[in-house]
Amino acid sequence: MDEVTGAQLIAEALKSQNVEYMFGIVGVPIIEVAMAAQAAGIKYVGMRNEQAVEACRLYSKFSARPSSLEMIPAVVEKAVRSSIYGRPGATYIDIAGDMVNAKIDRASVRFVSCCPAPPVSQADSREITQAVRLLRAAQRPLIIIGKGAAYARAEKEVRELVEVTGIPFLPTPMGKGVLSDDHPNCVAAARSRALLQADVIVLLGARLNWILHFGFPPRFSPHVKIIQVDLCAEELSNNVRAASALLGDIVAVVRQLLETVRSWRFPSDSQWWLTLKEKMTANAQISKSLALQSTLPMNYYTAFHHISELLPKDCIIVSEGANTMDIGRTMLLNYLPRHRLDAGTFGTMGVGPGFAIAAAVLEQTQKSAQRVVCIEGDSAFGFSGMEVETMCRYKLPIIIIVINNNGIYSGVDPKTWKEMEKMGDMTTIAPPVTLLPEAQYEQVMSAFGGRGYLVRTVEELRSALQESLDNTQMPSLLNVLIDPASDLFNYLQASRISIYFGAI
Template sequence: MTTKVYSGAEIVAKALKDQGVDVVFGIVGIPVVEVAEAIISEGIKFIGFRNEQSLSYAAGAYGFLSGRPGVCLVVSGPGVVHALAGLVNAQANCWPLLLIGGSSDTYQQGMGAFQELDQVTLCRSYTKISTRSPSISQIPNVIDKAIKASIYGRPGPVYIDLPADFIQGSINYESMNLPGRAADPPKSLADPQSVEEAVRLLLGAKKPLVIIGKGAAYSCAEREINEFIEKTRIPFLPTPMGKGVISDSHPLCVSAARSKAIGDADVVILLGARLNWILHFGAPPKFSKNVKFIQVDILPEEHNNNRRIHVALLGHLPLVVSQLLSCLPSFSYPSTSGYAQSLRRKLEENIASTNEKFKDDTIPMSYHRAFWEIKKKLPQKDIVFVSEGANTMDIARSIFDIHEPRCRLDAGTLGTMGVGLGFAIAAKVYYPSKRVVAIVGDSAFGFSAMEIETAVRANLPMIIIIINNNGIYHGLDTESYNATSLNALPSTALLPDVRYDLIADATGGKGYFVRTPRELDNAMNEALKDNEKVIVINVMIQPGGRKKLEFAWMETTKSKL
């Protein structure tokens, strides 16, 4: 009888296959080439990137979209260091991710081996588990434990160290105890007394508001939350990646009156949303000092973080919302209330103001005019919207409506620039039949521009629209740039009129360079007719010049000392 002997690389690939992994994002080199080849042999899709930061961002986004860890493979030393960016980003956003890093031979530890680095310690601060298998035979069990840690409780990243001698070693496969696919996370209900208390607080509210966070999107709570909103008729506000859990076109969506909605609310129910900087820490003056919070979260430590939570509901969000629905009587918040009417007036006022900005005929185009030309061409459904860049992302958030859950990706909780191309690639892999559109600033695009080649090579058609203002926040026009000495250039200035679109042409995609609304309209028409290529539309807009940088979302009345 022939004994089946497999290498450590093959054991890793088989363990990933048993876990249901269908794609791995990676960059090969010593010592992980054999692992990547074994992964391909197992029928798992391997997408080779150009930079470890981008592939780790892609893995995090894939984890958010799929609910299972996005898997990435990198080389030892510098490869793990570069991929650390994606670990930190996944940790901040609470996304499941599995990073597998090659490392030097165990018998050379401490000897100054090739790319030797204590990667387990390096990754520990940014992961739920950072570990190395004690032997080749334990690799499947270590992968199983890491995957469970990544998705159980609050999701997050994990790291597994893979020494070169483990990769190249071998073992009798039949003698191994294989764990199989890790079970989905257990789901828990909230304390019934707390649910009743939350209902009493909601029923007594004069100005209630529901805030829908990306935790609601991740937990696939759209059915329950839609039912909750339809039953209660309470106004709701989605956070950036909570958009689409309920369509932005819903009449109770108050995104266009965000400041007034949160400033006037007396009871706020947080559904998968944290009181961090995105929600101004729940603090005055953005929120009322007397506001009362109901928070649904999977992590008990999140409750009472930054502001006192009056009712903490710990559990799986869809189940907890179902509990609230079961306890609610025939309650419907009146649309004739003063709060509802004031929000409606503010919505109409802000929408009218934005619509006026769409009419700006100035050349170069403004942000609003460029976004309007793009918005009116994009389909309402089956589109995944990726957004990054400073002004580009901030302005776009209030202009582009999202109608489906888990169809918007942006810089997220960590405010990470450079995620756009990695996110777009992950989205197209997960949603092959949806149109992926990434609208990115020129500075943000520069972080990951060579992943255009990755997308072309992997046959992942998408549309990348670069909003090019020649700088970071603000740039200079060509005349001003050329008239300024190098040492006097603003730190925000980039070269004017860079032809980023030619990267697409050079790699087998299709690029467009546009300056006017008509040119942008034509480019959008052509791009939307082509569902086989990677399209880059380079849109020149007003540079902004030497304006003072202001960030309204960071305003505070407190001393910085």
């Protein structure tokens, strides 16, 4: 009798679904599953954040517990299929501990082949006609490119739609790079004006959630007409009734639009384009004045300005934090699709190092020269900073840049901190948003064999970042000390810039 364990069945079922990587928390009985996965040819990366599984449980698209060993391959296939069919999302399989080491005759197991690629559907032709009618009549059209377009790999079709029609576009945070941020039709620097004054908006894989202010006034016109392209029927007309609801795969639907709209082009000399360009120019000047300030400690804009000058255009940017993520999103341009990951719709802190590790493992396996740069606020780094040990263990040349303002949103300088300590019990005195001033985060990386840099000046920042980019053998961490009050001093300006550069 050819016996097989539950751990082997799990590994073989995943392998049959073309799963190449597994990330997990080591412990009994996960050890057996991890070893079986490696034996099956799956690359296993052992992580450190023990809360990850429990955090995912409530947000799974599909969850199941196999009732027997025989059912493991079928449940794995359904979990993989559910994760990629329709709206993509995470799935969860709960394996009873005693199943992992239990044995069964292989002949009694019903193995399942790899699931087919997701089916592709087109939108209703009547809705396509309505969408084109709305675009042709629009005085102030706008395209919003969401992360759904990035996931669908629709960059070729979206580029053609933008360039054929001449319509300005805005990317959502993780829609950045589907079309390059420096594309002439990108109006991210006039985000607030574009959203408020647009009379027809095409949503390409973007949703009217909090990131887009739910489509409500005063950020949007109360009379705006929405053309919504989405593969999830339940999402259509959420918050704002769609004037044209295009249910289907983004690639297929955009091709349908192109077939009908090719003979029309929005004029580049329109009042709408003039209005947007004027606002973009004015906002760029404000941003530049903040970025070129020479005072020490640096502010956010100065730090990001010099970081952006050195980062390769093809690097993968991972970002999380409060001000760090918001302002960084406006200052660090993305030129390629699927090259930006951040805290996403849920605004989840602590995901940055894990995202960076996953990206770096893929780049390492593919022998790509692309670098992974993880830009963290100091508070965000605290959620899962111990993953630097994982980076060092697997020799992943990730560059972590901690923008350290001594707090969550804002902190205090060392002198003020010492004065507060003299006043008595810090639990009753220290503002809740403050962290220990000038914490030496770079030493965490150094402790595990990576390279750590303490950065106070522009010269130190540029030197440390260039050294880190040149080093492809180990991870690096730059602890960039900035003015803890920079967001307070520039609060009104920063708020305005965050709005019209798309930082919300």
